[in-house]
Amino acid sequence: xxxxxxxxxxxxxxxxxxxxxxxxxxxxxxxxxxxxxxxxxxxxxxxxxxxxxxxxxxxxxxxxxxxxxxxxxxxxxxxxxxxxxxxxxxxxxxxxxxxxxxxxxxxxxxxxxxxxxxxxxxxxxxxxxxxxxxxxxxxxxxxxxxxxxxxxxxxxxxxxxxxxxxxxxxxxxxxxxxxxxxxxxxxxxxxxxxxxxxxxxxxxxxxxxxxxxxxxxxxxxxxxxxxxxxxxxxxxxxxxxxxxxxxxxxxxxxxxxxxxxxxxxxxxxxxxxxxxxxxxxxxxxxxxxxxxxxxxxxxxxxxxxxxxxxxxxxxxxxxxxxxxxxxxxxxxxxxxxxxxxxxxxxxxxxxxxxxxxxxxxxxxxxxxxxxxxxxxxxxxxxxxxxxxxxxxxxxxxxxxxxxxxxxxxxxxxxxxxxxxxx
Amino acid sequence: xxxxxxxxxxxxxxxxxxxxxxxxxxxxxxxxxxxxxxxxxxxxxxxxxxxxxxxxxxxxxxxxxxxxxxxxxxxxxxxxxxxxxxxxxxxxxxxxxxxxxxxxxxxxxxxxxxxxxxxxxxxxxxxxxxxxxxxxxxxxxxxxxxxxxxxxxxxxxxxxxxxxxxxxxxxxxxxxxxxxxxxxxxxxxxxxxxxxxxxxxxxxxxxxxxxxxxxxxxxxxxxxxxxxxxxxxxxxxxxxxxxxxxxxxxxxxxxxxxxxxxxxxxxxxxxxxxxxxxxxxxxxxxxxxxxxxxxxxxxxxxxxxxxxxxxxxxxxxxxxxxxxxxxxxxxxxxxxxxxxxxxxxxxxxxxxxxxxxxxxxxxxxxxxxxxxxxxxxxxxxxxxxxxxxxxxxxxxxxxxxxxxxxxxxxxxxxxxxxxxxx
Numbered sequence: 001x002x003x004x005x006x007x008x009x010x011x012x013x014x015x016x017x018x019x020x021x022x023x024x025x026x027x028x029x030x031x032x033x034x035x036x037x038x039x040x041x042x043x044x045x046x047x048x049x050x051x052x053x054x055x056x057x058x059x060x061x062x063x064x065x066x067x068x069x070x071x072x073x074x075x076x077x078x079x080x081x082x083x084x085x086x087x088x089x090x091x092x093x094x095x096x097x098x099x100x101x102x103x104x105x106x107x108x109x110x111x112x113x114x115x116x117x118x119x120x121x122x123x124x125x126x127x128x129x130x131x132x133x134x135x136x137x138x139x140x141x142x143x144x145x146x147x148x149x150x151x152x153x154x155x156x157x158x159x160x161x162x163x164x165x166x167x168x169x170x171x172x173x174x175x176x177x178x179x180x181x182x183x184x185x186x187x188x189x190x191x192x193x194x195x196x197x198x199x200x201x202x203x204x205x206x207x208x209x210x211x212x213x214x215x216x217x218x219x220x221x222x223x224x225x226x227x228x229x230x231x232x233x234x235x236x237x238x239x240x241x242x243x244x245x246x247x248x249x250x251x252x253x254x255x256x257x258x259x260x261x262x263x264x265x266x267x268x269x270x271x272x273x274x275x276x277x278x279x280x281x282x283x284x285x286x287x288x289x290x291x292x293x294x295x296x297x298x299x300x301x302x303x304x305x306x307x308x309x310x311x312x313x314x315x316x317x318x319x320x321x322x323x324x325x326x327x328x329x330x331x332x333x334x335x336x337x338x339x340x341x342x343x344x345x346x347x348x349x350x351x352x353x354x355x356x357x358x359x360x361x362x363x364x365x366x367x368x369x370x371x372x373x374x375x376x377x378x379x380x381x382x383x384x385x386x387x388x389x390x391x392x393x394x395x396x397x398x399x400x401x402x403x404x405x406x407x408x409x410x411x412x413x414x415x416x417x418x419x420x421x422x
Numbered sequence: 423x424x425x426x427x428x429x430x431x432x433x434x435x436x437x438x439x440x441x442x443x444x445x446x447x448x449x450x451x452x453x454x455x456x457x458x459x460x461x462x463x464x465x466x467x468x469x470x471x472x473x474x475x476x477x478x479x480x481x482x483x484x485x486x487x488x489x490x491x492x493x494x495x496x497x498x499x500x501x502x503x504x505x506x507x508x509x510x511x512x513x514x515x516x517x518x519x520x521x522x523x524x525x526x527x528x529x530x531x532x533x534x535x536x537x538x539x540x541x542x543x544x545x546x547x548x549x550x551x552x553x554x555x556x557x558x559x560x561x562x563x564x565x566x567x568x569x570x571x572x573x574x575x576x577x578x579x580x581x582x583x584x585x586x587x588x589x590x591x592x593x594x595x596x597x598x599x600x601x602x603x604x605x606x607x608x609x610x611x612x613x614x615x616x617x618x619x620x621x622x623x624x625x626x627x628x629x630x631x632x633x634x635x636x637x638x639x640x641x642x643x644x645x646x647x648x649x650x651x652x653x654x655x656x657x658x659x660x661x662x663x664x665x666x667x668x669x670x671x672x673x674x675x676x677x678x679x680x681x682x683x684x685x686x687x688x689x690x691x692x693x694x695x696x697x698x699x700x701x702x703x704x705x706x707x708x709x710x711x712x713x714x715x716x717x718x719x720x721x722x723x724x725x726x727x728x729x730x731x732x733x734x735x736x737x738x739x740x741x742x743x744x745x746x747x748x749x750x751x752x753x754x755x756x757x758x759x760x761x762x763x764x765x766x767x768x769x770x771x772x773x774x775x776x777x778x779x780x781x782x783x784x785x786x787x788x789x790x791x792x793x794x795x796x797x798x799x800x801x802x803x804x805x806x807x808x809x810x811x812x813x814x815x816x817x818x819x820x821x822x823x824x825x826x827x828x829x830x831x832x833x834x835x836x837x838x839x840x841x842x843x844x
Binding site: 011015017048073074075076078079080081162165166167169170171173174175176177181182186188204205207274276292293294295297298299301302303304305306308388389390393398399400401403 | 500723726810812820
């Protein structure tokens with residue numbers, strides 16, 4: 001009887017506060033199937049680790065260290081922004097992946113990422129067959145942006161959503177208590193390039209009339225300065241102040257980002273920044289109101305200290321299911337979360353074909369945005385509310401979250417050749 | 423036997439995540455002394471409520487609502503940025519305070535704020551005697567900036583400190599896992615105009631060599647661009663990335679704010695903003711490194727969800743002591759926290775004469791800043807560490823902190839005259 005195949009696991013793209021939960025699930029679940037899965041090797045810095053044969057042996061990590069991943073944000077093995085090109089443009093990279101996988105007897109490929117990595121996962125699956133080295137490629141969803149199709153939500157998003165809603169509620173309480181003589185307008189700028197999910201989540205804090213935030217700016221809604229300023233003024237006149245959650249990705253009628261920093265990242269995405277200061281200047285100049293703004297940036301996607309319990313549970317479930325799917329002989333799929341009911345929220349784990357996931361971006365449906373374009377609807381609230389439910393406080397040591405740093409022991413190289421990543 | 427005098431309580435200046443804890447302590451403690459203290463009236467929007475005779479009757483709030491203040495950030499009765507001028511410039515305001523206090527039979531004045539309000543507290547105490555309406559004025563310390571003298575620390579600061587340290591640790595984990603192909607430098611801009619306490623607190627996250635943050639920029643240290651950039655480069659070369667906590671108040675050799683938004687608030691303080699973007703541009707231009715930055719702004723002082731337990735306990739203790747001092751016949755003092763030992767941290771509550779507190783700003787001592795000016799020393803760590811110790815998670819409802827909003831029932835006016843606040 002042949003010894004079981006090893007597994008490869010890698011984290012891809014922007015990390016989240018719960019992607020390590022999925023990593024823990026993959027490793028812990030694989031350890032439960034020693035007759036089917038040998039070692040779990042992780043890619044150092046994501047797929048780059050596979051290309052450069054820089055693999056990490058997770059089998060030498062203690063069960064306690066792996067368990068601690070469940071309360072540790074970011075990517076424990078390193079992630080990367082590195083998108084593999086199409087077969088036509090760079091077949092060599094895919095062939096290199098198969099070469100490394102072969103050398104290390106890897107039969108399972110678990111790729112934990114967003115839309116771009118679903119595409120890579122699909123191509124690895126296809127090429128493996130073509131090169132007569134079949135590999136079970138399974139995509140484990142992760143994006144703080146919640147923009148993957150065919151899954152109820154993306155692990156990582158629920159915690160970002162909770163961060164946004166908690167933060168705007170807290171800032172709103174602050175504003176409300178000071179607005180008589182101090183700041184009248186507060187803007188919270190949130191990440192989320194093309195889809196307004198993270199901004200929408202702020203809307204959950206508004207449970208009653210007048211609650212914060214008063215205004216949400218979505219990338220899905222064309223930014224209209226006059227309409228926006230009128231709404232700000234109305235808020236200040238009515239409540240004494242105005243709280244705004246603004247997506248970094250809002251665009252004007254000409255389709256230009258309201259704040260465009262001009263640089264471009266490895267995926268060809270424009271790097272944004274400065275929406276809050278642009279809006280603030282507008283408010284100061286046109287309305288003469290004192291403003292403050294916060295920019296959440298990475299804090300929101302790293303905020304494991306205020307993670308959603310639902311999100312943590314789902315991040316674990318998708319990692320666990322990925323391994324169970326693999327053990328059951330499946331491949332070429334993404335693990336998907338399937339909503340059964342809104343309230344109480346019930347969900348199961350299913351699968352979606354990779355070719356329908358790759359490079360598709362799920363935007364906010366129109367019925368989730370209020371008619372005036374400045375808030376969320378009840379339908380949106382029903383969708384979002386369960387995703388932030390529950391708390392999962394990390395353990396603390398010396399007043400700080402006790403996050404783990406793994407040993408990340410390298411696996412001995414076997415291919416005998418260097419491969420340079422572009 | 424005459425009926426007991428009523429008490430007046432007001433919140434002043436920038437609110438914190440635990441100032442309501444002190445409010446709860448004042449109200450709960452006063453309710454334990456019905457033979458000495460009648461009702462506790464709160465000023466709506468701080469001292470402005472006293473001037474305009476807009477008082478709130480806290481006696482109609484339920485014990486549960488008052489208890490919920492202990493987990494609710496910001497100022498439940500409203501606070502204000504309104505500094506009373508000197509006797510020579512605006513005696514009418516102080517006389518008006520005494521008029522309102524007399525009309526409502528107020529014998530105790532509890533003022534919960536920073537240096538400016540300590541000054542007001544002192545003047546009310548002095549004028550009361552002069553006008554033959556003696557009033558026991560007691561100052562309850564509160565500043566997120568930790569800049570009051572004669573107290574070990576200021577309630578509100580410990581939680582801000584915890585927020586900063588937690589946030590930079592989380593962002594650092596994020597950077598570390600992505601730096602191979604993505605962002606190399608992350609800047610967290612924190613509030614703190616003249617004193618570097620809030621920035622220093624970030625240093626607590628650096629428990630081991632290489633831990634975040636790599637660099638702290640204090641307002642107490644002259645900003646030197648070349649030295650700073652060399653340090654950023656060193657960090658990126660050594661660790662692959664660089665994390666920075668920057669105080670909004672850093673100044674260059676000419677004494678100018680590195681980022682000066684130009685506007686001025688009611689206290690005559692310059693309104694700052696934009697340090698992070700200034701530093702980021704510098705890093706991009708001179709070192710060619712990809713950056714991200716977050717601006718914590720009000721989020722840090724409102725973040726009750728990640729409050730320090732020590733801070734919550736001290737905020738309660740100073741409120742409770744204020745009332746007990748008053749009941750014991752004291753006045754003209756600030757309640758002070760007195761450190762007895764660093765480790766384990768033990769502290770008691772004492773008192774400090776108001777004339778030594780008012781308008782004195784406690785800066786970071788030189789021995790708390792490392793010789794190169796970019797980090798904290800062990801002495802600073804010993805001082806700061808206990809202040810962020812312990813967690814005090816608020817209760818959650820629907821995935822969000824269940825913060826209370828009081829009824830804030832107005833007290834019937836009695837002076838029969840309007841008073842306009844400048």
